[in-house]
Amino acid sequence: MIRAALFQSVRCASRSVVRTQLPASRAIAPCLSVSSTLYTRAPRHSGIRCYSAPAGLSKTEVEGRIMDLLKNFDKVKDASKLSSTSHFTSDLGLDSLDTVEVVMAIEEEFSIEIPDKEADSILSIDKAVNYILGQPDAH
Amino acid sequence: MTSKVAVCSLYRRSLKLALDWSVHRYIWRGQALYIRSLFEANKHVQEPRQQRALFEEAEALLERWKHPDPYIPPTAPGGSKYERNIPAPILDPPPHMTL
Numbered sequence: 001m002i003r004a005a006l007f008q009s010v011r012c013a014s015r016s017v018v019r020t021q022l023p024a025s026r027a028i029a030p031c032l033s034v035s036s037t038l039y040t041r042a043p044r045h046s047g048i049r050c051y052s053a054p055a056g057l058s059k060t061e062v063e064g065r066i067m068d069l070l071k072n073f074d075k076v077k078d079a080s081k082l083s084s085t086s087h088f089t090s091d092l093g094l095d096s097l098d099t100v101e102v103v104m105a106i107e108e109e110f111s112i113e114i115p116d117k118e119a120d121s122i123l124s125i126d127k128a129v130n131y132i133l134g135q136p137d138a139h
Numbered sequence: 140m141t142s143k144v145a146v147c148s149l150y151r152r153s154l155k156l157a158l159d160w161s162v163h164r165y166i167w168r169g170q171a172l173y174i175r176s177l178f179e180a181n182k183h184v185q186e187p188r189q190q191r192a193l194f195e196e197a198e199a200l201l202e203r204w205k206h207p208d209p210y211i212p213p214t215a216p217g218g219s220k221y222e223r224n225i226p227a228p229i230l231d232p233p234p235h236m237t238l
Contacts, residue, residue: 096143097178100151101171108164113212116151120144137214 057139062110062132066125069105073098087124099123110138142190149197150178159206 063084070076075098081091088094088102103119106128112135114122122128132138157170181193213220 096147097150097175100147100154101175104151104154113215115215116148119151120147 057133059129059133062129063125065109066106066128066132069109070102070125073102073105083125084129085124085126089123091124103128106132110135112138142187145194146178149194149201150174152201153197156201156204156206156209159209160204162210 067082067084070082070092071079075094076082076092078093083091086092088099089096094102099122100119103114103122106122107114110132112132114131118131122131153174154171157174158164158167161167161170184190184193211218215221
């Protein structure tokens with residue numbers, strides 16, 4: 001897929017080069033303009049996104065990843081109570097040390113480091129989601 | 140500070156310290172289980188004096204095992220990427236002066 005995208009963007013770039021040269025070359029080779037109209041115009045491609053570019057996380061993705069993490073956490077007794085707003089201690093039946101472990105697991109999942117002060121305030125799934133969305137280097 | 144908050148802080152700091160020493164998570168997990176068992180063993184201690192003794196013991200252990208080069212996340216203060224590419228504070232040109 002990336003090869004196709006690359007090929008398309010290169011083709012776009014080469015066509016724009018031809019288009020800029022057109023006014024000068026028209027007097028010499030009028031057939032050039034004909035050949036350029038032969039191609040159907042491809043939808044404008046915005047180029048390739050580099051791997052280093054920040055992709056940004058959508059809210060549903062963050063939520064889904066945190067839910068999967070909690071689903072696999074064996075101390076969550078009732079997985080049916082998992083929802084986007086469930087509280088770690090009151091809904092999922094985790095104690096305070098389990099909450100610390102969950103926050104550590106969230107750190108591992110998104111490869112970020114949560115400072116101790118913020119880590120204490122993450123007590124439910126929606127708070128965790130909001131915190132992750134506020135972090136630019138979470139991925 | 141209630142004892143619950145203190146215990147959570149101690150637990151978190153000990154997990155972090157264990158992670159500093161054993162960089163890989165798969166090594167760390169066993170240590171985390173061991174640390175958890177140590178905390179669980181003193182779960183029912185209610186006496187404040189005993190609690191304080193336990194806290195001091197844990198703090199002494201954390202101090203003794205303090206890592207010389209702990210992991211600091213890149214964008215945190217002290218990290219390798221901290222304050223990299225910060226925006227320039229003043230971008231406007233100075234006002235035109237007529238003397």
